[in-house]
Amino acid sequence: xxxxxxxxxxxxxxxxxxxxxxxxxxxxxxxxxxxxxxxxxxxxxxxxxxxxxxxxxxxxxxxxxxxxxxxxxxxxxxxxxxxxxxxxxxxxxxxxxxxxxxxxxxxxxxxxxxxxxxxxxxxxxxxxxxxxxxxxxxxxxxxxxxxxxxxxxxxxxxxxxxxxxxxxxxxxxxxxxxxxxxxxxxxxxxxxxxxxxxxxxxxxxxxxxxxxxxxxxxxxxxxxxxxxxxxxxxxxxxxxxxxxxxxxxxxxxxxxxxxxxxxxxxxxxxxxxxxxxxxxxxxxxxxxxxxxxxxxxxxxxxxxxxxxxxxxxxxxxxxxxxxxxxxxxxxxxxxxxxxxxxxxxxxxxxxxxxxxxxxxxxxxxxxxxxxxxxxxxxxxxxxxxxxxxxxxxxxxxxxxxxxxxxxxxxxxxxxxxxxxxxxxxxxxxxxxxxxxxxxxxxxxxxxxxxxxxxxxxxxxxxxxxxxxxxxxxxxxxxxxxxxxxxxxxxxxxxxxxxxxxxxxxxxxxxxxxxxxxxxxxxxxxxxxxxxxxxxxxxxxxxxxxxxxxxxxxxxxxxxxxxxxxxxxxxxxxxxxxxxxxxxxxxxxxxxxxxxxxxxxxxxxxxxxxxxxxxxxxxxxxxxxxxxxxxxxxxxxxxxxxxxxxxxxxxxxxxxxxxxxxxxxxxxxxxxxxxxxxxxxxxxxxxxxxxxxxxxxxxxxxxxxxxxxxxxxxxxxxxxxxxxxxx
Numbered sequence: 001x002x003x004x005x006x007x008x009x010x011x012x013x014x015x016x017x018x019x020x021x022x023x024x025x026x027x028x029x030x031x032x033x034x035x036x037x038x039x040x041x042x043x044x045x046x047x048x049x050x051x052x053x054x055x056x057x058x059x060x061x062x063x064x065x066x067x068x069x070x071x072x073x074x075x076x077x078x079x080x081x082x083x084x085x086x087x088x089x090x091x092x093x094x095x096x097x098x099x100x101x102x103x104x105x106x107x108x109x110x111x112x113x114x115x116x117x118x119x120x121x122x123x124x125x126x127x128x129x130x131x132x133x134x135x136x137x138x139x140x141x142x143x144x145x146x147x148x149x150x151x152x153x154x155x156x157x158x159x160x161x162x163x164x165x166x167x168x169x170x171x172x173x174x175x176x177x178x179x180x181x182x183x184x185x186x187x188x189x190x191x192x193x194x195x196x197x198x199x200x201x202x203x204x205x206x207x208x209x210x211x212x213x214x215x216x217x218x219x220x221x222x223x224x225x226x227x228x229x230x231x232x233x234x235x236x237x238x239x240x241x242x243x244x245x246x247x248x249x250x251x252x253x254x255x256x257x258x259x260x261x262x263x264x265x266x267x268x269x270x271x272x273x274x275x276x277x278x279x280x281x282x283x284x285x286x287x288x289x290x291x292x293x294x295x296x297x298x299x300x301x302x303x304x305x306x307x308x309x310x311x312x313x314x315x316x317x318x319x320x321x322x323x324x325x326x327x328x329x330x331x332x333x334x335x336x337x338x339x340x341x342x343x344x345x346x347x348x349x350x351x352x353x354x355x356x357x358x359x360x361x362x363x364x365x366x367x368x369x370x371x372x373x374x375x376x377x378x379x380x381x382x383x384x385x386x387x388x389x390x391x392x393x394x395x396x397x398x399x400x401x402x403x404x405x406x407x408x409x410x411x412x413x414x415x416x417x418x419x420x421x422x423x424x425x426x427x428x429x430x431x432x433x434x435x436x437x438x439x440x441x442x443x444x445x446x447x448x449x450x451x452x453x454x455x456x457x458x459x460x461x462x463x464x465x466x467x468x469x470x471x472x473x474x475x476x477x478x479x480x481x482x483x484x485x486x487x488x489x490x491x492x493x494x495x496x497x498x499x500x501x502x503x504x505x506x507x508x509x510x511x512x513x514x515x516x517x518x519x520x521x522x523x524x525x526x527x528x529x530x531x532x533x534x535x536x537x538x539x540x541x542x543x544x545x546x547x548x549x550x551x552x553x554x555x556x557x558x559x560x561x562x563x564x565x566x567x568x569x570x571x572x573x574x575x576x577x578x579x580x581x582x583x584x585x586x587x588x589x590x591x592x593x594x595x596x597x598x599x600x601x602x603x604x605x606x607x608x609x610x611x612x613x614x615x616x617x618x619x620x621x622x623x624x625x626x627x628x629x630x631x632x633x634x635x636x637x638x639x640x641x642x643x644x645x646x647x648x649x650x651x652x653x654x655x656x657x658x659x660x661x662x663x664x665x666x667x668x669x670x671x672x673x674x675x676x677x678x679x680x681x682x683x684x685x686x687x688x689x690x691x692x693x694x695x696x697x698x699x700x701x702x703x704x705x706x707x708x709x710x711x712x713x714x715x716x717x718x719x720x721x722x723x724x725x726x
Contacts, residue, residue, distance in 0.1 A: 180235075
């Protein structure tokens, strides 16, 4: 890789808000390069979960997408003539917000061979003059990561090696900033010592001799030094804030990405507590900001201050050493009780947040049940518990501050008393005593600040421990795992010896399920409440991972397929519909790329969404509130069905898709669906006999086992005759 300095690229290249093109040049180029380096990659696998802008990859996100294909990248400002053949292939950023891949330079003819990002454009030979008109000057150099052991890559996720740790590794990325902060702190402390010697000389030389010229020279010099000290303090604060901002952005993004990539089995039982635990990162962020870092960085300079005290006041330095020892010993003894109090406070805060989230989310039900008092009591008990332990925490912290205040003032008394005795013996001047009094506070202040940070330290430590547990949770796309690329599925679903139970449960929801669904087959799954129908559908989608057995798609275990690719070819209507704040169109197109308006309209017509958006003045821009509030249950199901049909997937899993619809809407939907799913594999989970007209095969599940599987008419006849009891 080149040694050139990485330069931030101008925002002019980035996607404009009004850009109407559907091309994604950076993503297209990345896919081409991944294939050139033998990496399996697709648009879905590289971009899934990234905060795309206008559904396109940006320069800022390029490195994260490249990392998924085991590629490293750097963006550099590079004239064409400085790009060597050994650095090729490289991505060139073009003026029209486009990109191309430079694959070859012909220096003899002064020509360049490029691959255009648009699919199917192929290679093109272009002259230097023509290319320089398009080239912005910025290039992305991409190289493969040579991984000899993929297991070691996965192990890095939980490695204790701080250089690769999710938190400490991010901190270490800013080591240059902290180096500059340390240098600034050194200068600030040196400048602080200048003031001490200024006072010493004024008292001992200027005043006795009336040397006013010397006074002004010293005063002007000290003033200039203090101005530099102010500049250093400003720069130090700026550097620390910038580092904290960078760390905050990166780790916050990392945490949410981790949460969104969690396997459903690892999802916490209490969303409120979990969200509060995530918010605990704010405690860590506060701890690494200016006050804490400044105090810690200033501690080494206490030693320098002690040497200066010894130089001026000889054995008076013993008072300072004893003071520091007292502070350290007292801080040590309060650590255990303080840690216990902080742990209880953090857990109680998580519980309080769980009550709040649950109360707000279920407000309508709470009102209908008249359960306001129950929630209020739980809330007040939680607040009371937190207040109790919060008071204990504040008392311990206050005691540390009080002891620190007392011993610092006692130190001044000791310095004055000792100094007076030394003055009477002629071992110290009056100026020296004044300097020692001023210097004493400067020497002890960093240690006192560190001791006073004990509470914040324990809070940050507890927060880091909590977040560490979150970062260890299993994810759908673990580092180092290679998925099999699939461009399309026929729709053959296989289930073999499938057994599953939800986390924390002792009984299996599904027991040794085996079945096969042919391409284009329409299958209905029925059974009593709690029989495992919905769970089977979710396992087919790869949302959960079975305890034993497997689910296959076209003969391939779905655990070998990238979840993002798999779900691109599966349409799903869940039993519990969740919509998000935004518009109807936003909810239909969420998670999709490059979808044109006609596709949205077609899906909406089939699902029946058009029946209510046509009557609204905003049409598809009709506002949807959180969780779909403002829409009826049937309307929410229509939006979910349109969402599942949008990408024309070969497989549809429909779980009670019309449970909230009236008969008229259901009849209309059946008519449209019958035409739309003719060539698709359909798995219909339902209690409604009217929907069984859509299927040709019927599977009956009871207590997690298949008790009947065959042609629909045959199974229904057996049920009428009482041969199937469930």
